[in-house]
Amino acid sequence: MTAGEHTAHPCLRRADFAAFEALAADQRLSQKLLDRSSGADRVAVSLIRTPAGQGSPEGLHTHEFEQVFYVLSGEMNIEIDGAVFRAPAGSLVRFEEGVPHRNWNDDDGPDSLHLAVNVPAPAAGQPLAKPVR
Numbered sequence: 737m738t739a740g741e742h743t744a745h746p747c748l749r750r751a752d753f754a755a756f757e758a759l760a761a762d763q764r765l766s767q768k769l770l771d772r773s774s775g776a777d778r779v780a781v782s783l784i785r786t787p788a789g790q791g792s793p794e795g796l797h798t799h800e801f802e803q804v805f806y807v808l809s810g811e812m813n814i815e816i817d818g819a820v821f822r823a824p825a826g827s828l829v830r831f832e833e834g835v836p837h838r839n840w841n842d843d844d845g846p847d848s849l850h851l852a853v854n855v856p857a858p859a860a861g862q863p864l865a866k867p868v869r
Contacts (some may be wrong), residue, residue, distance in 0.1 A: 790864040791840025797865040810848030
């Protein structure tokens with residue numbers, strides 16, 4: 737293989753950054769990079785863009801699995817079990833199974849881009865999030 741030549745491999749996943757660049761300023765996108773449909777039984781990974789003024793679509797919610805965010809760019813507000821803090825780029829945030837949490841960006845803040853890792857991967861048909869009322 738020469739420099740710059742790429743071959744497909746079942747273990748390789750690439751983000752579609754063009755899809756993120758094509759979004760309107762107020763559009764959120766969650767791009768699945770790895771999950772049960774792509775052969776991963778134990779973990780699910782998504783790349784998520786959250787625009788200014790937006791956040792968790794479900795609002796305050798829980799999961800039946802552990803979740804980890806790694807903030808790649810921007811920063812986000814996080815609430816976990818009533819405690820609120822900011823997570824700038826380079827932050828790793830852990831959400832325990834069953835603990836209420838949410839994330840959002842300020843109305844005038846930068847967009848954030850983060851990896852969401854769910855362990856174990858949600859079962860087929862299992863809702864990703866359960867809203868807290």
